[in-house]
Amino acid sequence: MDKFTTLKSTCIPLPLQDVDTDQIIPARFLKATTRDGFGDNLFRDWRYNEDGSPNEDFILNKGLSGEILVAGRNFGCGSSREHAAWAIYDFGIKVVVSSFFADIFKNNALNNGLLPVQVSDSFLKSLFEAIEKDASTEVIVSLEDETISIEGTDLKESFDINAYKKYCMIQGYDDIDFLISKREEIEEFETKQK
Amino acid sequence: MQPKTLFDKIWDNHVVHEIENGPQVVYIDRHFIHEVTSPQAFAGLKKRGIGVFRPKQTIATADHNVPTQDQHLPIKDALSKHQVDTLINNCDEFGVELYGLGHPYQGIVHVIGPELGITQPGMTIVCGDSHTSTHGAFGNIAFGIGTSEVEQVLATQCVLQKKPKTMKIQVDGELKNGVLSKDIILYVISKISTSGGTGHFVEFCGTAIENLSMEGRMTICNMSIEMGARGGMIAPDNTTFDYIKGREFAPKGAEWEAKLAEWKALKTDPDANFDTEHYFKAEDIEPMITYGTNPGMGIGVTGNIPALNGDISIKKSLEYMALEGGSQLLGKKIDYVFIGSCTNSRIEDLRLVAELVKGKKKADHVNAMIVPGSKQVEKQAIEEGIDKVLLAAGFELRQPGCSACLGMNEDKVPKGKYCISTSNRNFEGRQGPGARTMLASPLTAAAAALTGHITDVRELLN
Ligand code: SF4
Numbered sequence: 001m002d003k004f005t006t007l008k009s010t011c012i013p014l015p016l017q018d019v020d021t022d023q024i025i026p027a028r029f030l031k032a033t034t035r036d037g038f039g040d041n042l043f044r045d046w047r048y049n050e051d052g053s054p055n056e057d058f059i060l061n062k063g064l065s066g067e068i069l070v071a072g073r074n075f076g077c078g079s080s081r082e083h084a085a086w087a088i089y090d091f092g093i094k095v096v097v098s099s100f101f102a103d104i105f106k107n108n109a110l111n112n113g114l115l116p117v118q119v120s121d122s123f124l125k126s127l128f129e130a131i132e133k134d135a136s137t138e139v140i141v142s143l144e145d146e147t148i149s150i151e152g153t154d155l156k157e158s159f160d161i162n163a164y165k166k167y168c169m170i171q172g173y174d175d176i177d178f179l180i181s182k183r184e185e186i187e188e189f190e191t192k193q194k
Numbered sequence: 195m196q197p198k199t200l201f202d203k204i205w206d207n208h209v210v211h212e213i214e215n216g217p218q219v220v221y222i223d224r225h226f227i228h229e230v231t232s233p234q235a236f237a238g239l240k241k242r243g244i245g246v247f248r249p250k251q252t253i254a255t256a257d258h259n260v261p262t263q264d265q266h267l268p269i270k271d272a273l274s275k276h277q278v279d280t281l282i283n284n285c286d287e288f289g290v291e292l293y294g295l296g297h298p299y300q301g302i303v304h305v306i307g308p309e310l311g312i313t314q315p316g317m318t319i320v321c322g323d324s325h326t327s328t329h330g331a332f333g334n335i336a337f338g339i340g341t342s343e344v345e346q347v348l349a350t351q352c353v354l355q356k357k358p359k360t361m362k363i364q365v366d367g368e369l370k371n372g373v374l375s376k377d378i379i380l381y382v383i384s385k386i387s388t389s390g391g392t393g394h395f396v397e398f399c400g401t402a403i404e405n406l407s408m409e410g411r412m413t414i415c416n417m418s419i420e421m422g423a424r425g426g427m428i429a430p431d432n433t434t435f436d437y438i439k440g441r442e443f444a445p446k447g448a449e450w451e452a453k454l455a456e457w458k459a460l461k462t463d464p465d466a467n468f469d470t471e472h473y474f475k476a477e478d479i480e481p482m483i484t485y486g487t488n489p490g491m492g493i494g495v496t497g498n499i500p501a502l503n504g505d506i507s508i509k510k511s512l513e514y515m516a517l518e519g520g521s522q523l524l525g526k527k528i529d530y531v532f533i534g535s536c537t538n539s540r541i542e543d544l545r546l547v548a549e550l551v552k553g554k555k556k557a558d559h560v561n562a563m564i565v566p567g568s569k570q571v572e573k574q575a576i577e578e579g580i581d582k583v584l585l586a587a588g589f590e591l592r593q594p595g596c597s598a599c600l601g602m603n604e605d606k607v608p609k610g611k612y613c614i615s616t617s618n619r620n621f622e623g624r625q626g627p628g629a630r631t632m633l634a635s636p637l638t639a640a641a642a643a644l645t646g647h648i649t650d651v652r653e654l655l656n
Contacts, residue, residue, distance in 0.1 A: 017507040018388060018488055022621040027600040031259065031273035033233035033280045045623045050609075072507070074389045077422065077488075078621055079600075080324035081231065082340035103358075103392060103424055104324065104338060111342035162356065164216025175342065176238070179350040182211055182219055183247070186352055189210040189221055 002113045003172035006142045007094055008151070010066035013131045014059055019071055020078030021105065025087040027079075038083055039090030067094040068139055070127055074098075075116075076105025085109045095141050097148065099124045110165050111175060117141060117148050123157045126150070143169060197463035199360050200429050201395050204335045204460070208318045210352055217354040223317040225252040225347045226303045227290070229259055229281040230602070231322030235345035236284040248351045249289040253312060256281055256294045257302045258323075259602045262565050262592035265295050274603065288348075299442075301568020301594045304328035304536035308412065309570055311441025315430040315457040320347060325536050325618065327419045331411035332438070333430030333460050335395070338419065358424045359393050359469035364400035367476035372652040374546075375410035376538060376616065376635035378402065378474075379417040380482035384492035386472060391423030394470060397462060398428050402476035408437040409542035416537045417618050420489040429461050481651055484620050484633040485523060486511040491620075495638060495650050498522050514622050515630050516610070523648045527559075528612040528632075531643040532625070534565030534592075535599035535617035538636045541574050543616070547640045548583040550654065556588035557646025563605065564589050565597040589643065601626045614639045614648070 029041040046058050054061040069088065075098040076084060085108040088096065096109065097117045109116045119127070130137045130150050138151040143166060149156035161169075168174060179186075198206075211219035227235075232254070239245065246252060259274045269275035278295070285292040293299040299306055304325050307313040313329045319336035320326060322344040329336035343353050365378055383390075396418050403414065411428050418426025428434075435454060438444045445453045480494030491511065493499065502509055502519035512519055533539070533547055544566065556562050564584055566572040572594055575581055581591045598605040599617040601624065607613040609628030616639050617624075620631040632648075641651040 015506075016510070020488070020619075020621045022600075022619070022624050026623055026627070027602045030230050030602065031271075031277050033277055034237065035234050045627055050627070074392075074422070077388060078324075078619060080322065080338040080340055082234075082322075082342060085340070100389065100392070102389075102422060104340060108340035108342065111340065162216055164213050175354045176242070176346050176349055179219065179346050179352055179354065180242075180244070182352070183350060186210055186219070186221065186247075186350055190351075193221075 001172045001174045004094065004113060004115055004143055004169045006140065006144065007067060008138055008140045009068050010064070010136055011068040011070045011127070011131050011139055012059060012064050012066050013128055014069060014071040015128050017072040018074045018077055021076055021081050021084040022078055024076070024084040025081065030081060030083055035086050036090065038087035039092065042087040042091045064135055067092060068097060068141065069093045069095070070097045070124070070131065072098065073100045073121070075101050077102040080104040082108040082112070085112045085114050089114045097124070097127065110169065113169065113172070115141065115143065115169060117159045119148060119157050119159060123155065126155055197466040199466045199468060200333065200397055200460055200462045201335065201360050201427060204316055204318065205357060217356045219352050220318060220355050221352055222320050222347050223251065224307070224312060224319045226307055226319070226321035226326070227252060227254045227344060228303050228323065229256050229277045231341050232284065232344055233277065233280045234341045235348055236288065238345040239288070239348055244349055246288045246290060246348045251351060252290045252348065253307070254281060254285050254290050254292040255300055255303050255306055257594070258596045258600065260295055260595040261603050262595045262597045262605055265593045271603070298569050301570065302536045302539065302596055304416065305539060305567030305571065308332065308408070309441065309568060311438050311444035314438060314444070314453070315434060315460050320353060324419045325416050327425040328412050328416040328536055330415040330418070330425050330427035331408060332434055333427060333457070335425065335427065337425040358395045361391060361394040361396045361423065361470040361472070362468040363396055363398050363472045363474070365398070365402040365474045365476055366400040367402055369402060369476045369479065372481055372637060372655050373479050374635040374637060375406050375413045377479050377482045378476070379414045380484065380489070380492040380633060381479045382474060383417065383421045383490045384482070385474070386421055388420060388488045388490040389422040391418065391421035394423050396423045396426040398426055403428060404431065407542060408433060409540045412540070413537055417489065420618055430457050481635060481638045483523060483638060483648065485515060485517055487514055487620055487622050489618065489620060489633060492633070493523070495648065496524055524650060526612070526648045528614055528642050528647060529559065529561065530607050530611055530613035531560055531562040531639050532565070532598045532613055532615040532617065533636050533639050534563070534567070534597050536567060537618045538616035539565060539567030539571065541571050543636045544571065544575050544580050545578070547636050548580045550637060550640045550651070551587040551589065551644060552583050554587055554644055556643045560643050560646050562589045562643040563592060563598060565592045566594050568594050598625050600624060601629070607631070614642045
């Protein structure tokens with residue numbers, strides 16, 4: 001897993017609520033047996049017309065760039081497919097900001113070095129407004145300080161992240177490494193259970 | 195001792211290790227895998243050079259991506275074939291039992307676990323699929339996980355989890371004629387929304403729940419995830435024990451007696467506290483149907499679609515469905531009917547459908563597909579003559595798999611077509627790009643197939 005400490009970047013706004021993982025990566029693209037290449041089909045059915053040409057109205061086709069995706073409430077609901085987190089990360093996004101994340105998505109994101117930043121509804125609103133006014137608005141996410149701020153304004157908010165997950169993200173250390181280190185304790189537990 | 199919920203009892207019993215200010219290491223009793231969310235996990239093990247820690251506690255099947263016709267022939271779609279073959283090779287290499295295509299136990303992962311007696315009370319169960327919550331109907335903790343977590347379980351038989359909050363949903367009273375457990379859960383989700391259960395694990399209780407069969411309870415727990423909950427569970431009782439007894443992998447003899455005594459104690463203590471509680475009355479529930487693009491957008495079948503209120507997500511949703519805010523759904527012409535998925539593809543569902551359509555004919559313009567949840571359901575349906583009843587009524591009984599629930603195989607609903615589906619998700623494109631899905635119970639779906647439009651099934655029952 002890649003390490004994450006701080007990020008300063010422009011944003012890609014997606015002001016929709018309840019964006020489900022079927023939209024993030026439709027089921028028909030789940031046939032791969034590796035983790036790579038899912039970014040090409042990120043938001044496939046919103047991003048491309050039926051004939052495969054880009055849908056000019058969709059935000060990813062408007063020439064914006066940025067490593068921060070800003071989305072409406074309840075992002076990542078629906079299917080537990082981890083491919084959703086892979087697709088976003090593979091596309092080049094490092095942080096997703098929303099006022100609420102679905103549980104499994106949040107977990108999946110953290111397991112893949114993608115940082116979910118949960119902010120208040122009012123901060124999210126200000127963020128959307130700032131990006132709408134000026135697409136070159138930069139946002140700074142500091143994992144160390146657990147803060148997100150909008151460059152050039154005094155808008156700043158803290159976000160919560162579990163101490164263990166924070167440590168893993170900063171170190172680029174994953175859960176499996178940790179669990180494998182606990183195998184002896186797991187065996188003891190099994191003996192006790194029987 | 196402090197009174198505890200059923201959830202807390204089972205959870206606490208499975209905590210191996212606690213990280214300060216972090217998640218807990220939770221031991222997993224049973225792990226189900228399938229072809230779509232496991233290849234990258236096995237690839238991870240290979241990369242780390244380790245094996246499966248407890249191969250006997252993992253069970254595999256092929257369901258998401260398999261054809262539902264001519265299963266004896268090689269899979270035509272090259273990518274699907276590669277994925278299913280990868281599962282076969284991985285199970286072989288790592289010593290995991292596989293109920294793959296052609297095996298008498300093959301089927302949708304959440305249908306086969308319970309019917310084989312693998313799913314039991316008091317356990318922790320996970321699978322790389324969100325509807326793992328289905329198994330909770332047997333009084334255990336069952337939840338969906340991502341592929342990284344599948345790898346965790348394969349490597350250590352544990353997952354790292356933050357303990358969720360607890361929620362009680364109590365439904366009391368008698369269900370009205372024509373109202374099924376699917377209607378209960380669609381009703382509950384329409385009331386508390388698709389994020390109403392987030393961060394929680396739900397225990398369903400109350401007389402309306404107790405009176406349900408195991409199939410009915412599984413439908414409820416299956417869709418608990420659609421309100422954002424981590425999972426749902428129902429305390430085990432005699433209905434549960436009767437269902438499990440005698441099944442292939444159920445405990446036998448003295449072991450059965452010992453387990454039964456243990457299982458009988460699996461209850462929430464009378465004074466235990468839940469973080470959140472909701473109460474509903476069974477009498478208030480009508481046959482339900484969804485009009486929008488998430489499972490919380492449901493109404494009673496005779497009701498009106500809510501009027502537009504300026505919310506752009508709802509507007510987008512109704513545009514996708516080509517429906518008008520404020521209008522009625524009753525009488526609306528439909529094109530497809532899909533009866534299947536881990537929500538409603540069990541023998542009880544097929545029996546209900548067969549009973550309703552017996553001696554009748556489906557509407558000519560409707561394409562009706564019935565996909566049993568497993569080989570065993572298929573076999574039983576044939577033994578009971580259900581296949582003949584369905585065929586005579588113009589329905590097609592397919593071979594088991596997830597099928598049009600997620601449209602990964604060729605069973606898709608074409609763009610712009612309306613499909614009444616007994617599955618659990620009506621998201622945009624879920625049943626195929628541009629497909630318009632309306633979720634309902636097997637009875638409401640079958641009624642629509644007969645008349646060709648959205649129908650109040652109670653009119654056909656009387
Ligand atoms: S039937 Fe649908 S919801 Fe159930 S496991 Fe298969 S794809 Fe998932």
